[in-house]
Structure formats: structure tokens, C-alpha cells
Amino acid sequence: MDTWFSDKEILMAHGAGGKASRKLMDGLISPILSSHGSPPTLEDSFNITNSEIFITTDSFVVNPSVFPGGTLGELAVNGTLNDLSVSGARPEVLTLALIIEAGTESKELQLQLEKIASASESAGVRVVAGDTKVVEHGSGDGVFVTTTGIGTRHPKALLSSHRVRPGDKVLVSGTLGDHGVTILMARGDLDFSSEYLSSDTANLWPLVDVLVSEFGDGVRWMRDPTRGGLASTLNELAFDVKAEIGIDEAAVPVSDAVRGACEILGLDPFHIANEGKLVAVLDPKIAQDALSLVREHRLGERAALIGEIKESPLPVVVCRTQFGAHRTLDMLTGDPLPRIC
């Protein structure tokens, strides 16, 4: 068992979706579980052997639990649905586990439950089983939600990083960073806000369904770039497929409100979390048609082709700036922190 994770204790960075998270996963969680029969790398979702069934699970903690554009409850449903969707699996049912801190107001719990119920209903998915625990005051932070999702493979979906080839195109379904920046603002630590900022939390299945139904195996691979942002997701892909991913910065959609906030805080939209966007690698032959189709969908109005996969001896994501210069786009290190000046 090769557990090379050497950090003495768990820090917030280990949960931020960047390099430290990857290290925790690859250096401790995966080696221990795989030595007892789990697959060597644990993905966000798993296709149960010899079946069309996919399973995934996700935990949700967010402060504040209500923010412009969404709530903890909606995140908890959409996040799990999206892990299934980007695997090419139609979400069928959810289970729900709640860890509630003693002292949490009942109306807060009621609100989140209503949001969970309405989000799953509008996705056509039922919550079919669950569990509830209450922990001592101070041992939690309001309500922690864990959802497990089960889905069935879309008959035309054939998604795997193994199918990614040099020349393939990279599509994002819309603007980057909306969720993460909205949460940062909603915490109220900053003395500025924007009426134009709102979380993008959404169930991506309708968009995935349209895309895969039309283009089938022309869609090679998909992810939803949540914590750690698009940069972390693309770096993981670059490592998995041992290729360079070239990104054209001018093509990457970011709203003015997010750009402005990131400029002021010294953050990079490529590192900020999204909760309703997908990134897809496409066969170049269908890429333009796929873009047109995605743009017609309400979840993909600002979609764009932002780059392509390139042959390379080293896995790296390279961003070409608007005036032809280059920089590497690294994974997030630790938490995204505002810079001093």
C-alpha cells in the first residue's frame, strides 16, 4: 500500500479542490481503498461492473447557506446530479444524509429541505432513502448534507479520458467563476457587492442529454469544474491523458462582474468554483456543430470553444494570451486567497 501522503494534519487547503486535495486523494484515500479492492483511481462517479448503473456521492457544506442564485439544498442536489451527468448517466434517484448541529433553527432546516425537494422534483429525480444525525452544538456548522445519486448510462454516451486525442477541442458551457465569487461576496467580509453576481448552480443533465443524444461518441469526456475551478479540472485531464491542453484566453467566457471582483481581489477566474458549468472534450469534426447546439440551450448560452488537446511529452495546461504570449495555467495551490497589493 503506497500511502505517500506526508502532511501531518488536514488543513482547509486539502478540501479546496487544488493540488492539496489531489495529494490527499492520490496519496492517502485511493491507496488505502484500492489495496482492499477499490479501483486504483477513485473517480467522482463509478459505473457498476457489467451494468448500465452509475453511482456517485458528494457532501455539501457552504457558508452562507442561502446566497444569490441558490441555497445549500439546491447545491446538494445539483452537485450530485452533475457528477452523474458528466459521466453520461441519467440521474434516477438520490439518497439524502443530514448532519444537523444542535441549535440549528428548524426553519433553516425546513428551508433547505424544501429546496432539496424542489430541486430534485424539477430534475425528475426522487429522494428515496436517507439518514439524519444531530451533533452537539459546536461540532458542526448548521446543516451538512450528503447526497448519493444513482443513474443509468445514456445509451449513446461513451465518455472516458482514454478517448481523448490530440486535436480534440475543449468546450465550456458558459461563464467561469460565478458561484465562487458569489459565495465570497455573500460572506459579507468584503465591503463591496454586485447585483450582477449570482451562483450558477444548475442541474446539467438536460444539456448533457441534448449533447450526447445528438453527437454520441463525438463527445469524448466531460467534467463539471467545481472547487479548484477550470484550471484544476484541465490539469487533472492533462495528467490523465499525458497531453498538453492549449487554452485561448480571449475565448474563455467570464462575466464582467466576476472579472472585476477577481481583478480587485487578485484572484484568477480559472481557479474559482462553478456549480452549473461543464467542460467537454469534443471530436474536432463535430465541435462547431456541438457549440451551436449548446448555445441554443438555456444552460449554454455563453458556451465557447476555448482550446484543444495537443501532443506533448509533459502534461501541462498552457494559456495563450490575447496578444500571443503564453503562461502555464497551474492547479490551484491551497485556497484561493486575496493578494495584499
Add this chain to the structure above:
Amino acid sequence: MRFVDEYRSPDLILELSSQIKRAVKDRSYRLMEICGGHTHSIYRFGIHELLPENIELIHGPGCPVCVLPLGKVDEALDLVQTNDVIFTAFGDVMRVPGSKQSPFEVKARGADIRMVYSPTDALKIAIDNPDKEVVFFAIGFETTAPSTALTIKHASALGVSNFSVFCNHVTVGPPLRSIMENECFDIDGFIGPGHVSTVIGLGPYDFVADEFSRPIVVSGFEPTDILESILWLVRLIDDGKALVENQYVRAVRQEGNLAALAAMEEVFEERPSFEWRGLGYIDSSALKIRDAYSSYDAELRFNVKSISSPEPEGAICGEVLIGMKKPEDCPLLGAACTPEYPVGALMVSSEGACSAYYTYVHRLSANSRTGAN
């Protein structure tokens, strides 16, 4: 986005780039950007790729997080762990390792360390928690020092007694002089820091021109700003003119920000000497809180003992800081020293030369070395 896109216009950037290429003579130009913000911009926008080969950019000492010595972080963490306080700091200080641990690690073990965006946020925490001592870990050049000074004055006016400042503010002139006095000094001109100059104005750079006969152009942070400043420097160097020029006219005035300077003068005085990571002790290079406001000085309130922690072995930060070596010359870069586990000063903050190089260029150049594009 207004006020940003104008300064990132690809047409203008390419035009400036070609003007620089046309302007350079058959000689080398070694230019130092003093400010870490410029270093970050240069790598983030790939500005070095737009310059002719005979212009070399050398990254200076102006990253306030990087130059904070290990001992000061150790002192801060010692203060947190031996006193029942709420300790507040800027975000990018949170990851800075001391000799044994970082603020994040101490926080993970239960210390009440909070990230703030401004010292006024720290004062608000003190007002909201009257039964707790609240300490603000003040770092930075004259850019951030005025806000600390105003916060101390504000606390004094409000009579807030549970607030204090662990003051580690530094000033930009002395390290610059220290670099120029080094016997290995070999720099033809300086890109002057933009944010600091909004406060201190242009006067403090006169010695660069008068005593050391080098031109300095105070610059903004956008690609067109930096390229225009480089163009000016090339012309000044070729004309043999050692002048202090201001490219960042939309933010910097000749005399600086008089109100900010007055607040600093009222609250701070010079320290006789202060340790800089990578540069050693430099005389009159830092600020301490004056006696009149000594009740807000955390060093006195908590009797902070001076800790001097040696630099880790093997790193060449000092030589990179004065322009003798480049980040890629360091044997630790990318191996033992990464942004995740910084060993040397310049890897600590995203504005540090090594961190910016590692993040934006290192793997790219590794790829080009192996023949891929």
C-alpha cells in the same frame, strides 16, 4: 471591462512591443522591476515574450510577503499560541511558513487566526469582541502602512483598548539602496513600483538618479503600462539620462498622497534596523509604532521576544533578489521548493519571482526544452 481592457488592448500591446524592438540598440538592457505586482503581471501576461532578447528583466525585492523573515512569522505564531487572542492577517500571509509551521497549520490546530481584507476589519472584530484581545499582523510597504496608521488612530479615537498591531511594515527605499550598493550591482534601469508610489510620490527615488545615475520609471500594472515603461527606460538608457519618470500618471502624483504620509508620520517612526528575508539586516528600512500610540503596539503588550530563524539551506533567494541569479538557476526550484511547499522567500507569495516563474513559465519551458510546442 472599463479601466482594465483599455490597458490590455492587443493592438496597443503589439504596437508597443514592436516600438521597443525598433528602439533597442546593439547592447544589453538589464532592467529590474522592484515590485512583486509587476513580476506577477509580467509572467501572467507573458510580457517577457514580447521583448527583444537583449532586454533582461530582473525581479526585485518588492514582494512584501516574500521579504518577511521566518523569525517574524515565528514571533507571530508564538504570540498566538501563548496568548488567548484573535489574530488577524491578510490572506496571503496565511500560507507563509515560519521555521516550523504556517498560520494555516496553527489555525487548523485550533488557534483563532482570521483572514481580514483590511486592518479596519480587524478593528471591527475587536469592537465586536470586547472581552478578547485582537491583534493585527501588519505587513507591507508604504502601500499598506497608511491604512494601518489610520486604523490605529481610529482605535485611539474610539478608545478601543483590546486592539493592537504587530507592526512589520517596511519601506521601499532602503532595500533598493542596499541592492545598488552591492558590489555585484549590475542593473541599467528600474521599473518603479506603482502602488507604493501613489503614497510616497516620486521624491524618494531621486537618489537612484542622483547618486547611482540610473533611470527609474514608476509604472502601472497592466501590460501596456509595463511595456510603455520599458520603452521609456530603453530610450533613457540610450540617451544616458538618469531621470525619475512617472508612467503611472493616472494614479501617482509627484508629491504622493499627503494625507496618507501624514498619518504614517504621526503613528510610525523608523526602526534602526530590520531583517529582510534574502537580503539580511538593512538600516532604517522598517516602521515601528511611536510612543504616543505604544498602547497599540502588540510587541509591547505581549512582550514579543525577538526570534531570528536561519534561512533554509540551498536556496539562492538572496542572489535572485539582487539580480545576480534567476529563479531557474536555483537547484531547489520545482523540486524541493514549490508554491505548495515553499522553501525560499521568493516562492512564498504569488508575487514572488520564483512563484510567478514556477506557476506561469516553468513547466512551459520544460516542454519547450524537450522539443514540444
